[in-house]
Amino acid sequence: MKSIISLYKAQALEFMRDRSSVLFVLLLPVIFGVFFGLIFADSGSFTLQLGLANQDTGPLGATISKDLVSSKIDAINIHVGAEEELLKALENGEIHAILVLPSDLTDNYTSKQPSNVVVHFDTSNPTSKDLAMGVVTSLLDEVNLGLSGSERMLKITTQSIQSEILRSIDFYLPGMLGIAILWLGIFGTAQPVVTQRISQIYRRLGITAISRTRILAAEIGWRMSIGMMQATTFLLVGYFGYDVGVQSWHLFIPALLLGTLIFVCIGYVLAGIGRTIESTMAISQAVNFPMMMLSGSIMSADMLPDIFQPIVKALPLTYVTDLLRQAMVGAPANYPIWLSFSVLGGWLVVVAVLAVVLWKWE
Amino acid sequence: MQHAIRVENLIKRYDGIPAVDGLNLEVARGEVFGLLGPNGAGKTTSVECMLGLREPDNGQVIILGMQHEHDSQGIRARIGAQLQSTGLLPHLKVREQLELFASLFPSSLPIDQVAQLVGLDEKADMATVTLSGGQKQRLAVALALINDPELIFLDEPTTGLDPQARRALWDVILDLKAQGKTILLTTHYMEEAEQLCDRVAILDHGKMIENDRPGALIGRYFESTAIEFIDPGNLNHGALDSLGGIQQILRENGHVTLYSTNVASTLTQLFTLSSSKAVELNDMTIRQATLEDVFLKLTGRRIRS
Numbered sequence: 001m002k003s004i005i006s007l008y009k010a011q012a013l014e015f016m017r018d019r020s021s022v023l024f025v026l027l028l029p030v031i032f033g034v035f036f037g038l039i040f041a042d043s044g045s046f047t048l049q050l051g052l053a054n055q056d057t058g059p060l061g062a063t064i065s066k067d068l069v070s071s072k073i074d075a076i077n078i079h080v081g082a083e084e085e086l087l088k089a090l091e092n093g094e095i096h097a098i099l100v101l102p103s104d105l106t107d108n109y110t111s112k113q114p115s116n117v118v119v120h121f122d123t124s125n126p127t128s129k130d131l132a133m134g135v136v137t138s139l140l141d142e143v144n145l146g147l148s149g150s151e152r153m154l155k156i157t158t159q160s161i162q163s164e165i166l167r168s169i170d171f172y173l174p175g176m177l178g179i180a181i182l183w184l185g186i187f188g189t190a191q192p193v194v195t196q197r198i199s200q201i202y203r204r205l206g207i208t209a210i211s212r213t214r215i216l217a218a219e220i221g222w223r224m225s226i227g228m229m230q231a232t233t234f235l236l237v238g239y240f241g242y243d244v245g246v247q248s249w250h251l252f253i254p255a256l257l258l259g260t261l262i263f264v265c266i267g268y269v270l271a272g273i274g275r276t277i278e279s280t281m282a283i284s285q286a287v288n289f290p291m292m293m294l295s296g297s298i299m300s301a302d303m304l305p306d307i308f309q310p311i312v313k314a315l316p317l318t319y320v321t322d323l324l325r326q327a328m329v330g331a332p333a334n335y336p337i338w339l340s341f342s343v344l345g346g347w348l349v350v351v352a353v354l355a356v357v358l359w360k361w362e
Numbered sequence: 363m364q365h366a367i368r369v370e371n372l373i374k375r376y377d378g379i380p381a382v383d384g385l386n387l388e389v390a391r392g393e394v395f396g397l398l399g400p401n402g403a404g405k406t407t408s409v410e411c412m413l414g415l416r417e418p419d420n421g422q423v424i425i426l427g428m429q430h431e432h433d434s435q436g437i438r439a440r441i442g443a444q445l446q447s448t449g450l451l452p453h454l455k456v457r458e459q460l461e462l463f464a465s466l467f468p469s470s471l472p473i474d475q476v477a478q479l480v481g482l483d484e485k486a487d488m489a490t491v492t493l494s495g496g497q498k499q500r501l502a503v504a505l506a507l508i509n510d511p512e513l514i515f516l517d518e519p520t521t522g523l524d525p526q527a528r529r530a531l532w533d534v535i536l537d538l539k540a541q542g543k544t545i546l547l548t549t550h551y552m553e554e555a556e557q558l559c560d561r562v563a564i565l566d567h568g569k570m571i572e573n574d575r576p577g578a579l580i581g582r583y584f585e586s587t588a589i590e591f592i593d594p595g596n597l598n599h600g601a602l603d604s605l606g607g608i609q610q611i612l613r614e615n616g617h618v619t620l621y622s623t624n625v626a627s628t629l630t631q632l633f634t635l636s637s638s639k640a641v642e643l644n645d646m647t648i649r650q651a652t653l654e655d656v657f658l659k660l661t662g663r664r665i666r667s
Contacts, residue, residue, distance in 0.1 A: 002465050003465050003466050006462050006466070007462070007465075010451055010454060010458065013453065013454060013458065014452075014454060017453035017489070018453055196451075199447070199450075199452075200445065200447040200448075200449040201450070201451060203447075204445060204447075204448070204449025204450070204505075205466070206415065207414070207415065207438055207441075207445075208463060208466035209435055209466055209468060210466040211435065
């Protein structure tokens with residue numbers, strides 16, 4: 001254990017004294033987080049402009065419309081009108097989304113058949129799209145619950161909608177934490193590992209009495225610690241700067257640990273593939289850029305063309321960010337929690353095996 | 363007595379080309395043994411196989427009675443090694459570097475004692491990245507000594523050092539020798555081998571071509587003194603061979619080396635010959651034969667050519 005602690009400490013000193021590592025891995029993601037925070041913090045009072053087109057001629061559509069309008073939720077303004085008229089308003093950017101109650105809503109309800117509720121979105125705004133989706137999903141959940149139960153049909157409260165999600169900083173801060181973990185793997189693992197391998201540091205350690213497993217245990221342990229430091233920094237900045245905390249530690253901690261482990265392992269895989277610093281940089285960027293742009297961490301993945309959607313669904317950062325948003329700000333899940341953890345578990349197995357197979361001591 | 367190192371028919375190939383080709387050697391305990399040879403002779407690959415860093419394609423390596431296949435960690439606990447690339451963490455201070463490596467062994471010497479031994483005690487609080495090449499090399503040697511090893515491998519420890527730093531490192535090695543440590547040293551400095559080694563093995567193209575005490579090797583091949591000068595080009599071999607006392611003539615890299623058992627006679631006749639042919643003899647040196655001459659005789663070229 002003494003040897004693992006010493007190596008851990010040596011790696012920590014080496015990291016902390018290398019200013020570029022500290023800047024890239026620890027500070028830059030936080031700076032980005034603060035930057036987005038400064039830009040979007042003022043739009044924190046975002047109010048969803050929701051169009052409501054009731055095409056149902058029966059009593060159910062009218063009741064839902066009436067209840068929605070009278071619910072007076074702070075974060076939502078409801079505009080009732082015809083679908084065509086509302087679509088024009090959506091095109092003009094006057095409203096963010098339209099909820100269309102179908103003409104057969106009452107009939108279907110009477111015959112216990114499901115109805116298709118159409119929702120139109122303004123896709124030009126990256127944040128409003130996700131935020132609107134969250135709110136509308138919550139609204140429909142409430143309606144469904146009301147229809148299936150014996151209670152009053154609509155029982156929407158500000159609390160249950162979680163109007164906190166309607167701030168852009170809530171979208172960006174967990175996303176940037178996801179990216180910070182990604183960068184820990186790419187810039188904080190792959191490149192330092194290749195540098196140390198080229199400097200023959202691993203080779204030198206390999207002729208001491210410490211086992212190679214212990215060397216790797218100390219390495220991975222240290223990098224996991226950086227991940228925890230990053231998360232702590234984000235949480236402090238979020239909490240004191242933007243009133244963003246963690247709503248579910250039970251979800252946050254496993255998501256953070258699993259995500260960090262996956263991206264650290266990806267870092268080792270990249271280091272195993274790259275032979276030089278330059279080639280590792282190139283391979284790292286080839287992983288970094290699509291992961292950043294397609295995972296929904298800094299822009300909504302729904303804005304992307306359909307052709308990209310299979311890639312979006314395959315990326316681990318998509319699920320890490322989704323889980324972090326749920327855990328930190330109570331954002332509605334894009335994917336069920338069990339699915340996110342299953343996909344991430346699969347990723348961990350694959351990248352851990354690849355990291356071991358591709359590892360090079362020199 | 364059990365040998366510190368025993369290597370039997372060691373073969374190591376890279377892409378089918380043998381780097382080490384059937385090496386056999388034994389190093390006794392307490393001996394300073396030199397592996398000599400030019401770059402690419404197979405010295406480093408041999409050492410790497412002995413350290414367990416490379417797996418031999420054939421043959422056996424027994425270190426302190428153990429084999430890497432069965433007890434690699436046991437071997438590594440009892441040996442120390444300085445490799446050609448120092449492999450140091452650049453931002454750690456000298457003391458931190460020594461503390462780290464001390465913690466990687468079951469037992470170790472006091473940090474200050476090792477730092478003092480290699481003359482780095484005053485640099486203990488300096489970051490490794492700020493050390494000079496010679497200081498880094500001494501630190502690498504210090505790391506090889508930190509676990510008080512029975513057997514020490516030093517792979518070209520003085521390459522790239524200035525003469526003063528080289529002498530300082532020689533003193534360290536001689537001190538270790540006085541303590542009865544077994545040392546395997548690779549070098550292409552023949553003077554270094556003559557100064558430090560009890561026995562040397564000369565390697566060329568992966569094969570061992572000679573193996574004995576430095577003095578015995580020189581005596582075996584030369585009872586003569588070397589007279590060396592820049593080859594003027596128009597002194598033919600026959601004319602030189604007819605000079606008195608000549609034992610051997612070597613022409614290589616624009617130099618002529620005459621090995622003579624009668625220096626006075628050879629020189630007198632050489633000067634007569636040069637003046638009769640109006641030939642200038644430039645940069646002439648007269649010296650005793652060295653291991654360099656042995657290598658030149660055995661391979662037909664200089665060790666650093």
